[in-house]
Amino acid sequence: MHKPTPHAAPTGSAAAVVLAAGADAESRALLTSTLGDATVVQLALANVRAVLPADRIVVVVAEGDTEIRALLGDDLTYVEQDAPLGTGHALTCARNAIPADTSALLVAYADTPLLRPESLRGLLNRHDLLGADLALLTAVVEQPLPYGRVARDEAGHITAIIERSDLTDATGDAHEINVGAYAAAPATILAEVDALAGAGEHRLTVAVRRLIGDGAKVVTYKIVDTDEVQGINSRDELDTAADIVLRRLFMPRKNTDTHIVFGTGGWRAVIGEGYTLGNVRKLCQAIANEATRKGIDHLGVVIGGDRRFLSRESAEAAAEVFAGNNIPVTLLPDDVPTPLVTFAAPYLGAAYGIIITSSHNPPEWNGMKVFRADGSLPLDDETDRFQDEANELRAADVITLDLALARRTGVVVDRTLTEPYVDAIEKIIDVDAVRGSGLRVVVDPMYGTSQLTLGTILTDMRVRAEFIHASHNPLFGGVAPAPDLERLSALIQMIRNGDGRYDLGMATDGDSDRIGIVDETGEYISTNDLLLLLYWYLHEVRGEKGGVVRNIATTHLLDRLAAHFGEESAECKVGFKHVTAGMEKIGAVLGGESSGGLTIRGWILGKDGIFACALVAEMLARTGKRISELREMIYEITGRLYTAEAGVPATPDMRIAVPRRLAATPLTHVGPYPVVGVDHTDGTKILLENDNWALLRFSGTEPVLRMFVEADTPEKATELMDWLKGFVTA
Structure with a gap:
């Protein structure tokens, strides 16, 4: 009878043996097959590397194997199994390579690449905390799988592992399975393997069953995500695993791994999870390193923050x-x-401008936007360098200087740039024209940062402005500070209740780079319509000739208006950095996106809700017309198209199914309407006749599938949207 060994507090540390020799050439070929953006064996080892350092990991490979070594790198320890006698024999081949101070040995298989590092860590932790001779990784599953079943007594203690071939009617209902990863003291598990080898038995699972039968203290760590159980023993199983990898890729996360990831508008994460002061410091160190390498560090940086927590x-x-x-x-x-920092970088000649904000995200988020010396957003290759380097840095790699000392020595200078920013706007805006107009407006900063700057501009223009939601409230009234129809109900109601007292409602988002407009009747004016009005105004009233740039989700009426003017129009991907790049390419006078961002030629290379509000006030003053009148006048030129927008949660399964369905389905018609083209530049845009279109696009900043349509009539827009919803949920 086996006598469990007493467990004192461990004096050594954990190590791992990963069995990657394979039973034959076919199984080894599966290990080196592509799975996602890596190979099966690379993913399996990545999970172990997340738990243990490389110098504590031993990989058992087949005799003469060089391919797996090349895939995994030379920082691991390799041993060869000279003959494929079994998994127990493979473990004994690693005996002399296991670090001498190992107190707990993790044994894992290279053909189980979907195990999460947390599961392996949990297995080792339970082995240690419960003083076990052996810890098993188990899972409760409903489907039949080729794994041994775990049998327990009434007290919950493990009494046996029953191989699938030995299952009877009495045991066939058991659903807890032995996944095949173990933690044990090296001497314990190797002694059992050696004892069996003398009888010609070389399977590790038999050694495990023997430990259980001998009364060893055996504990388990249960997996609840049964996708982890999927092994790779055939091409069909490899295909199944590929779908699981894709689902995981698109699984909504809260950044609990603290990795920094840039989206279309900077880095954003939940406060206390992905967003931490430690990550802020590491990202700034990476940017500082980049500035030093480029030789622009002497230019300095300009830094600001919005009203959010931290x-x-x-x-x-x-x-x-x-x-x-x-x-x-x-x-x-x-x-x-944010627009003030965009302005400040070129104004000061700084290498970078940095603003702490997560824009219009919910209150529990924060983040960082980075601007280049000209005020433009870095393109993807540059932000990839920032995030990749930051994620490699340790806290000890960050170099800091105490702020009080930095201030005393002049390395950090506190400065207010509100006045230069406001002055720069007022050099472009016709302030005198607005002063005599008697405009009356209501402004909703949405508890954000525009009150001081926009309030100063409106005061200078003698606009009678009333502000709502202007106090410092980092909870933003409990909603995301985005100036859309849903969240501007208070502004809309105030104008409707004003009995004609107000000419206009203005709103900016949390960091003031987006605009929302409500007309004199209390009707919300979409940014699509606002862009039309401003393009007409700039071209026809201000005489600023040039084309227009819009993103892929913005109205095609801008193209019609540009054609009417004899000007060029251009479409770009979502992300304002693409808008400004497109403006520079064609010399456009206006660039914008349907989500509320815009800028004009001669102003900053970023969206600016404050400037946009001032420009709208100028437009009303100089034309002497109301928003509703201007809109009807423009429709006489362009005709009318009706837009609709919707979003559905982008489940991991949807992330897989929708692209496959799009690839497999010939898009000849959307309902009864013939398709004239399909554009996959950014999502899938289905082009129909007469500037009608439908767009499917997965968001780059949140787990949402966005759907946009534009059509001749509201009924047709609804019909197209219903078709899209049916397509993605089929």
Whole structure:
């Protein structure tokens, strides 16, 4: 009878043996097959590497194998199994390579690449905490799988592992399976394997069954995500695993791994999870390193923060990092709008402008936007370098200088740039024209950062402005600060209740780079319509000739208006950096996106809700017309198209199914309407006759599938949207 060994507090540490020799050439070929963006064996080892350092991992490969070594790298320890006698024999081949101080040995298979690192860590943890001789990784499943079943007594203790071939009617209902990863003291498991080898038995599972039968203390760590159980023993199983990898790729996460990931508008994450001061410091260190490598560090950086939780603390932490890297810092005060930082970078000649914000995201988020010296957003290759380097850095790699010392020595200079920013806007806006107009407006900053700057501009223009939601409230009234129809109900109601007292309602989002407009009747004016009005105004009233740039989800009426003017129009991907790049390419006078961002030629290379509000006021003053009148006048030129937008949660299964369905389905008609073209530049845009279209696009910043349509009539727009919804949920 086996006598469990007493367990004191471990004096050594854990190590791992990964069995990657395979039973034959076919199984080894599966290990080196592509799965997602890696191979099966690479994914399996990546999970083990996430738990243990490379110098504590031993990989057993087949005799003469070089392919797996080449895939995994030379930082691991390799041993060869000279003959494929079995998994127990493979483990004994690793005996002399296991570190001598190993207290707990993790044994895993290279053909189970879907195990999560958390499961392996949980297995080792339970082995240690419960003083077990052996810990098993198990799972409760409903479908039949080729794994041994775990049998327990009434007290819940494991009494046996029953191989599938031995199952009888009495045991066939058992659903807890032995996944095939183990944790044990090396001497314990190797002693059992050696004892069996003398009898010609070389299977590791038999050694495990023997330990259980001898009364060893055996504990389990249960997997609840049964996708982890999927092994790779055939091409069909490889295909199944590929679908699981895709689902995981698209699974909504809260950034609990703390990795920094840039989206279309900077880095954003949930506060306390992905968004931490530690990550802020690492990202700033990566940007500082880039500035130093480029030789632009002497130009310094300008840093500001919005009204969100941790924004001020983050701005100061960022300043300490750049100061620690001998990079001069201009630190802006509290409540800084994003467009002011976009303006400040070229105004000061700084290498980078940095704003702590997550724009219109919900209150529990924060993030960072980075602007280049000209005020433009970095393109993907540059932000990829930032995030990749930041994610490789340790806390000890970050160089800082205490903020108080940095201020005393002049490395960090506190400065307010509200006045230069406002002055720059007022040089472009016809302030005198607005002063005599008697405009009356209601402004909703949505508890964001536009009150000071926009309020100053409106005061200078003698506009009678009333502000709502202007206090400092980092909860933003409990909603995401996005200036859309759904969230501007208070502004709309105030104008409707004003009995004609107001000419206009204005709104900006949380960091003031997006605009929302409500006309004198209390009707919400879509950004699509606003862009039409402003393009007409710039071209026909201000005499600023040039084309227009819109993103792929913005109205085609802009193209019609450009054609009417004899000007060029251009379409680009979602992301304002693509809008400004397109404007530069064709010399456009206006660039915008349906989500509320716009800028004009001669202003900053980023969207600016504050400037846009001032431009709308100028348009009303100089034309002497109301928004509703201007809109009807433009429709006389362009005709009318009706837009609709919807979003559905982008489940991992949908992320797989929708692209496959699009690839497999010939898109000849959307309902009864013939398709004239399909564009896959950014999502899938289905082009119909007469500038009608439908767009499917997975969001780059949140787990949502967005759907947009534009059609001749509201009824047709509804019909197209219903078709899209049916397509994605079929």
